[in-house]
Amino acid sequence: MLAMLMFAAITLGRPHDARAFCGFYVGKADATLINHASQVVVAHHDDKTVISLMNDYQGEPSEFALVVPVPVILQQGQVHIGDRELFRKLDSYSSPRLVEYFDPDPCEIMRPMAMGGASMMHRQAPADASNQAEAKTLGVTVEAEYTVGEYDIVILSAKESSGLETWLQQNGYRIPLGANRALEPYIRQDMKFFVAKVNLTEHRRTGLTYLRPLQFAFESPKFMLPIRLGMINAQGPQDLVVYLLTENGRVETTNYRTVKLPTGMDIPEYVGGEFGDFYTAMFNQQVKRNDMRAVFTEYVWNMEWCDPCAGPPLSREELKGLGVFWLDSEPGAMGVRSGSMIYPQPGGGPLPVMLTRLHVRYSADTFPEDLVFQETQDQENFQARYVLRHAWKGSRDACSAAKSYFDEVNRRRGQEAEALADLTGWTIGDVIKKAGLRGIDAPKPWWKNIWD
């Protein structure tokens, strides 16, 4: 097992509009840092790893640059250009989801039936290395140099961090203050540095207005994700979503707590219109309750199916495109794209691919080490799923059962409001007000009745 990587984005040329990805964004003229969730897909099996880095860089291509520590020297064939549509599909498939149920007519005896799930993803969702002689004096070796797609790539090894820092600066990379200290541990561990910038000619040739994901494959026992380099000049917490594709079971971190998000709660119906806000508040609250020291599991499922589906499972070819190299290409029973909320349709068995979606918000203080993973043998499915229950629309006087039904609905709505307030940290009064609940009072402060 072994995947190791770590990234930092740095900028090329003059100190203006530059953004980094996989860790942090840098705003115009070094002004503000915008929090954003970086997305990484890690396919890992038998000490072989394929890492795909989503590139949602929005600035001038000429100023994009990326540094990723990697455990081995990557040759040209080990670096590939990915398809960002696959990220979108994987994201959609594994998103935290909202499920709706409609209460049946209490006057009839019938079994409640799931009406399906609407889901929305809340997605917080270098210059030329030609001067070899100069590089040598700095203790930096250019191990490989090639162009893949729209990227010019250089693989560096270094003897000391100050030499590497100088080399990067001399070659037009603008690296953050403090990079020296962050680079040092990786150099001491004999890691190499994958440095990429955009080849403008090749980029124009693609005709695309965006930069495509970078992928690289390597063999190493390290199964980890370097996050420390991205913290160099971060001014606040950063979000990272890691999709881990493995053969046998759920993935967790071995050096931090891995916590499953609260799931399965009934929440007020009005949340259906603002699921994004709900999920943001809920995630913030969970981060706070765990002192920003935990990694959160959002989804664990066999890639063959889903229930309910926020998005269809990926096909074998699509999984292969994300680096799942151990999957043979024989056609499976992968979902019939019929609009059903459950894939696959009857037939077919489990696929030897488990997806674990981890979401981590980290800061330099609370995550002093890089993330180290292990694949467990746990095959229990998990999804962050929240439930809306729509009340029956009939009359209270329709039958004798209707009266007790509506009493029950009122009680239920009170519980849903309390659950929502607890999950999100919103005040119960606000929730009751937004939910339009009448006859349900917010709990009074303990001192309220002393002198009244």
Next chain:
Amino acid sequence: MDDSMDESSASGTLRASAREFTFPAALSDPRTFQIFSLGILLALGAWFRDFSLQPAQVILTFAAGLATQWLCWPLTSSKPRSLLSAIITSLSLSLLLRADNLFVHPIAAASAISSKSIFRFRDKHLFNPATFGVIFALNCLPGCWISPGQWGQDVAIAGWVIVLGMLVTQRARRADISWAFLGFYLGALAIRVAYLGQRWSVWTHQLSSGALLLFAFFMISDPMTGPNSRAGRIAHAALVAAIAYAWQFRLYRTNGLIWALFIAAACVPLWDTLWPAPKFNWTQNGGHDETIALSTTDARDADVRRDHARQAA
């Protein structure tokens, strides 16, 4: 001189009074304190942390562990018979092992306890039972794993407090192997942090591992499977620390501590040959280094007896 005689006489009376007060048999056994500490850790983990542990798994672990111990009694010569060790093993397995089914825990517990009767050398069992049970489960049973990161900093700190409290209460001299191991292992981690130029918060973060705590004070310290002599225990601690470090930071594998203790078990007979010493007995009060002083009065009493013996000699 007379004063001293009077004082000696007075202290003799006190000693006699102290001896008249006897702890219940179970409390005089250090394993009782271990069970108490492990029980608190398990409760902390179950209530304040998502240990992904089902109550049924704990119950099955105990049922299988105790039943196997009972079945194995005819195979062992040790007297008096006690279930305390089996309880400790069951608690350790509940704390360490995770599974997505119900059969892993009881099988692991049964293999752990039966390993005491199967793998023996010079009338000592070779493997710490919990270590054997975990290794057996990880390699032979489906759907199980260890979650070393699930403790969290606050629970780990509480764990250190409990363990240190236990050691103070017990004054167990066999803790030398625990301290030696922590010295070697944490020292190696500190050197690594310094060499890599990492922040010291990395080192303190590595300390906050419940698995490390459990290992140092409840597994490597097992006097029944560790070397009999102090020199042997120190050597063993160094070997285990070296293997664990290499496993984690050279081979980049997980569960280095458990694997190290399992692998190094083969060297215990070597240490016992190089540095011979009497075998440990949980309930023996024969003046071995493993004798547990239950109170300061007892400790003083023992010191005074030794002084008198020296003077008489």
